[in-house]
Amino acid sequence: MEEKKNKHYLSGKEVRAIAKANAKEMRRLEKEKNRKCPKSEYTTEMKDPNNILEIEDLHSYFFTDQGVVKAVNGVSFEIPVNSTVGVVGESGCGKSVTSMSVMRLLQGPTGQIVSGSIRFKADDYKRDEHGKLIPVYEKDEKGEVIYDDVLDKKGNVVLDKDGRPKQKPRQKKRENGIGVYEMEERVFDIAKMPIREMYQLRGRQMAMVFQEPMTSLNPVFTIGDQLDEVSFLHVPGATKEIAKNRSIEMLNLVGIAMPERVYASYPHELSGGMRQRVMIAMALAGEPRLIIADEPTTALDVTIQAQILDLFNDLKRRINGSILLITHDLGVIAEMADYVVVMYAGRIIERGTASEIFHNPLHPYTKGLQKSKPTMKSSSDTLFNIPGNVPNPVNMPDYCYFKERCAECVAKCSGDYPGMIRVSPTHYVACHLYEGKEMKDE
Amino acid sequence: MLKYILKRLGVSLLILLGVSVILYVLLRCMPASYVDQKIVALNQSGGVSEELIAQLKHAYGLDTSIIKGYFNWLGNVCRLDFGNSFQNNRPVLQEIFNKDRIGTSFIVAAISTVFEFLIAIPLGITAATHQYSIRDYVVTVFVLVGISLPSFFFGQILKDLFANKLKWFPVSGMRDPNLSLEGWDLFVDYLRHMFLPILTVVILSIGSRMRMTRTNMLEVLNSDYIRTARAKGLSERKVIYKHAFRNTLIPLVTSLAGLIPSLFSGAMITESVFDLTGIGSYALKAMTCGDIPVIMTYNMFLAFLSVIGVLMSDLMYGIVDPRVKLA
Numbered sequence: 001m002e003e004k005k006n007k008h009y010l011s012g013k014e015v016r017a018i019a020k021a022n023a024k025e026m027r028r029l030e031k032e033k034n035r036k037c038p039k040s041e042y043t044t045e046m047k048d049p050n051n052i053l054e055i056e057d058l059h060s061y062f063f064t065d066q067g068v069v070k071a072v073n074g075v076s077f078e079i080p081v082n083s084t085v086g087v088v089g090e091s092g093c094g095k096s097v098t099s100m101s102v103m104r105l106l107q108g109p110t111g112q113i114v115s116g117s118i119r120f121k122a123d124d125y126k127r128d129e130h131g132k133l134i135p136v137y138e139k140d141e142k143g144e145v146i147y148d149d150v151l152d153k154k155g156n157v158v159l160d161k162d163g164r165p166k167q168k169p170r171q172k173k174r175e176n177g178i179g180v181y182e183m184e185e186r187v188f189d190i191a192k193m194p195i196r197e198m199y200q201l202r203g204r205q206m207a208m209v210f211q212e213p214m215t216s217l218n219p220v221f222t223i224g225d226q227l228d229e230v231s232f233l234h235v236p237g238a239t240k241e242i243a244k245n246r247s248i249e250m251l252n253l254v255g256i257a258m259p260e261r262v263y264a265s266y267p268h269e270l271s272g273g274m275r276q277r278v279m280i281a282m283a284l285a286g287e288p289r290l291i292i293a294d295e296p297t298t299a300l301d302v303t304i305q306a307q308i309l310d311l312f313n314d315l316k317r318r319i320n321g322s323i324l325l326i327t328h329d330l331g332v333i334a335e336m337a338d339y340v341v342v343m344y345a346g347r348i349i350e351r352g353t354a355s356e357i358f359h360n361p362l363h364p365y366t367k368g369l370q371k372s373k374p375t376m377k378s379s380s381d382t383l384f385n386i387p388g389n390v391p392n393p394v395n396m397p398d399y400c401y402f403k404e405r406c407a408e409c410v411a412k413c414s415g416d417y418p419g420m421i422r423v424s425p426t427h428y429v430a431c432h433l434y435e436g437k438e439m440k441d442e
Numbered sequence: 443m444l445k446y447i448l449k450r451l452g453v454s455l456l457i458l459l460g461v462s463v464i465l466y467v468l469l470r471c472m473p474a475s476y477v478d479q480k481i482v483a484l485n486q487s488g489g490v491s492e493e494l495i496a497q498l499k500h501a502y503g504l505d506t507s508i509i510k511g512y513f514n515w516l517g518n519v520c521r522l523d524f525g526n527s528f529q530n531n532r533p534v535l536q537e538i539f540n541k542d543r544i545g546t547s548f549i550v551a552a553i554s555t556v557f558e559f560l561i562a563i564p565l566g567i568t569a570a571t572h573q574y575s576i577r578d579y580v581v582t583v584f585v586l587v588g589i590s591l592p593s594f595f596f597g598q599i600l601k602d603l604f605a606n607k608l609k610w611f612p613v614s615g616m617r618d619p620n621l622s623l624e625g626w627d628l629f630v631d632y633l634r635h636m637f638l639p640i641l642t643v644v645i646l647s648i649g650s651r652m653r654m655t656r657t658n659m660l661e662v663l664n665s666d667y668i669r670t671a672r673a674k675g676l677s678e679r680k681v682i683y684k685h686a687f688r689n690t691l692i693p694l695v696t697s698l699a700g701l702i703p704s705l706f707s708g709a710m711i712t713e714s715v716f717d718l719t720g721i722g723s724y725a726l727k728a729m730t731c732g733d734i735p736v737i738m739t740y741n742m743f744l745a746f747l748s749v750i751g752v753l754m755s756d757l758m759y760g761i762v763d764p765r766v767k768l769a
Binding site for chain 1: 669672
């Protein structure tokens with residue numbers, strides 16, 4: 001056993017065994033992803049109706065030739081309606097993989113959600129028995145549906161066989177001219193959904209802003225083309241004109257000065273900050289209830305960063321949505337988040353409200369993270385850093401992953417991986433130091 | 443844009459001049475010129491006087507120095523006189539731009555190019571979208587076999603199988619000499635004769651284009667903007683055929699540069715295997731017997747097409763990739 005630990009290479013036999021096991025598992029999961037099944041199979045109930053997203057015991061693995069990388073290894077947290085949840089952690093701790101899992105964007109066949117559930121409360125269009133959308137009609141004071149005469153292209157009234165003007169009910173419209181349809185709330189388990197069904201959720205119910213604005217826009221289509229596409233997909237009955245108006249409205253919303261000009265430009269003609277705004281506009285065009293922002297400000301300079309964050313805060317209020325904010329920047333989290341989730345090596349080690357995490361960090365890793373943040377007040381020349389590195393993701397130890405780097409290690413740390421300990425109604429920590437300090441339920 | 447094209451054409455003229463110098467010098471330096479070969483042949487049937495040799499050399503214009511010879515040739519070309527073929531003394535232009543010569547080669551090349559694109563690009567896309575699946579492996583192996591087979595070998599195998607054994611297609615030649623066909627029947631007979639050569643060329647050329655499509659597609663499919671397109675809620679089909687394909691087209695368009703001359707250059711070996719009177723086998727014959735006017739004209743024609751091809755692919759580049767600005 002001792003010998004094996006020091007070995008940094010794999011023998012041909014081992015590689016073949018890994019590849020064979022991986023191929024089998026990947027085939028099974030890919031098949032599941034492309035299967036056809038009735039809606040009931042992935043429709044569930046939320047545990048708490050105030051949440052929009054509940055992730056429970058999520059495992060997302062990458063099947064590589066060196067072995068299975070457990071990038072996300074049993075993550076559970078929830079996002080309450082109309083709040084911002086920040087996920088922090090150093091590079092490679094599984095933040096982005098968690099967000100990609102929610103969107104089901106893990107690059108297959110190597111990246112797969114292996115188990116767990118992601119419950120999402122979707123606000124979907126209600127459909128009649130033919131699968132058609134049901135429009136909402138405008139009603140007068142007495143509660144009766146208003147009828148309009150049907151006009152032909154020239155504006156003349158169309159008559160039916162009896163010579164009476166043809167009439168149709170007037171559909172309710174929003175200020176931007178988009179028709180209103182009946183909606184219904186449904187809870188889906190995204191982890192079990194066939195990938196085909198995800199097309200309905202992506203962009204409309206949940207949208208994502210990626211960390212690389214420079215490469216995240218298709219270089220051969222104009223901004224307008226790429227924005228319009230979202231409206232064509234997600235606004236029922238969208239015409240070219242509606243789509244364009246909407247795209248320009250979105251560009252205005254994200255604070256782009258000359259929306260008409262940007263609409264007609266190609267991505268390479270815009271600056272990084274502009275492109276990130278376009279990405280955000282694209283995410284908003286489908287009016288999602290959940291925006292996943294994966295390090296939205298990492299590639300931007302500080303002044304633009306502040307503007308983009310303001311924009312997010314402003315938008316959250318305006319569209320009444322929730323934000324899942326992934327970042328490694330504690331400053332961003334402090335400014336934005338209501339709840340904070342701290343991840344380390346694919347697991348959650350601490351979570352709680354923003355003030356709990358910032359004023360009362362419990363886990364030694366969270367404390368270390370905060371200490372390593374430069375501040376104006378500190379007088380020392382060197383920054384604190386947490387010694388050591390994240391353990392090798394292929395062969396994770398079965399004791400606490402942070403043990404080797406931890407300054408407050410106790411004897412128990414060599415034992416099993418610590419469970420989640422609830423120290424306040426909202427504050428959880430996974431560390432042996434806090435055993436026995438659980439909050440008692442009365 | 444017009445200014446750019448004119449500028450490029452001007453530069454092309456210089457390139458063509460350079461090409462012609464190199465070509466002419468090389469041809470004149472060939473170990474056995476046309477006259478030398480003729481003298482050898484005459485020697486076998488009896489003695490040849492020095493006088494006759496000098497006469498022959500003079501008649502074919504090989505008695506001048508290389509430099510003087512080149513300017514003679516250039517002067518004639520400027521007067522649109524490309525000279526006569528040494529072999530049969532007929533005007534070179536008539537010899538090359540003949541329905542049977544370049545016409546045959548062009549038809550074979552054009553039809554096989556169309557099929558090559560129609561087959562190779564979808565194959566490349568499926569191989570890329572199903573990377574490391576059975577489908578990918580089958581396509582890759584099939585295509586690699588195609589790349590690896592030499593055309594004289596593969597052509598002979600097809601000929602033996604479909605013409606000699608199964609008798610589905612004629613063995614060789616351009617038309618059936620025993621029948622006098624007309625109209626539609628003649629056309630069908632022509633197609634039957636062309637089938638095997640075209641099949642050979644298509645199978646042998648699919649490989650490289652399919653590999654290229656597959657590589658480009660894979661690169662594009664792993665890029666960030668494809669992830670963005672998926673995140674929008676586009677179906678996988680739309681992601682591949684709209685967002686990814688437009689980007690895969692960019693490198694494919696650059697390969698157009700080589701395509702235009704290859705349409706007219708003829709498939710030397712395939713044409714010889716199937717006894718077609720294409721330009722490829724004709725040029726090969728002209729080369730071996732040192733027929734300078736034919737080789738010069740033929741190669742200059744190809745050089746001209748190459749230059750035009752490069753210009754066209756640059757122009758196309760500007761169309762498919764908005765990041766490229768031509769000026």
